[in-house]
Amino acid sequence: MTRDLDALRAALRSLARGERRAGLVASSGARRLRAEGLGVQLPAVENWFLDRWPDVRASDALETTATEYDCQGLELDVVGLCWGGDLLWRGDRWSVQRFSGTRWNSVHHVQQREFFVNKYRVLLTRARYETVIWIPRGSDAADEFHDPTRPRSAYDAVAEFLGQCGAGEWRATVPVQRAVGFL
Known part of the structure; x- marks a missing residue:
């Protein structure tokens, strides 16, 4: 896992050797990834899965994410889970939330909570070879433009928990020139 979006992209490019395909995925409910510069809607699923860089609509452009609906039953070689x-x-426990208007609302219904958790299970199984998880840094109350919809402490807790489960911090294993040279 990584907390840096540029490091995620570099990791995916370094892992997508030869003909391997890379792409970003995210939950359809991850509405505040927009603040990080990522959209959660694909312009066209067929372009995302079938076209290749330098087509900016392609998955390996690493510009937009496919949701659990876009990639259900489909796989890529290397996936970045946002x-x-x-x-x-x-x-x-997991806290399940739905974004509405300008804030997150807790989901309490048991079946809906299970559905939300299952979305991440689907996303975690979209890679044939490697999955790199990116957890945003979020926004801290001390930030000049604090965004309460992206609390840093909440993202820190996710990163800590996944680390305890065995997800290690991404360490580049290839020279930076090779990762950058992909594009």
Whole structure:
């Protein structure tokens, strides 16, 4: 996993050797990834899966994410899972939220909660070879333009929990020139 979006893109490019395809995925409920510069809607699924760079609509352009609906039943070789604020770790359980208007609302219905958790299960199984998880840094109250819809402490808790589960911090294993040279 990584907390840096540029590091995620570099990791995916370094892991997508030869004919391997890379792409970004995110939950359809990850509405606040927009603040990080990522959209959660594809212009056309067929372009995302079938076209290749330098077509900016292609998955390996790493500019937009496919949701669990876009990629259900389909796989890429290397996937970057962009973690959203719709599923956060709260110390002993997952907190499920739906974004509406300008704030997150908790989801309490058991079946809906299970559905949200299952979205991430689907996204975590879209890679044939490698999955790199990107968890945004979020926004801190001390930030000049604090965004309460992206709390840094909540994303920190997700990263800590996934680390305890065995997800290690991404460490580049190839020279930076090779990763940058992909594009």
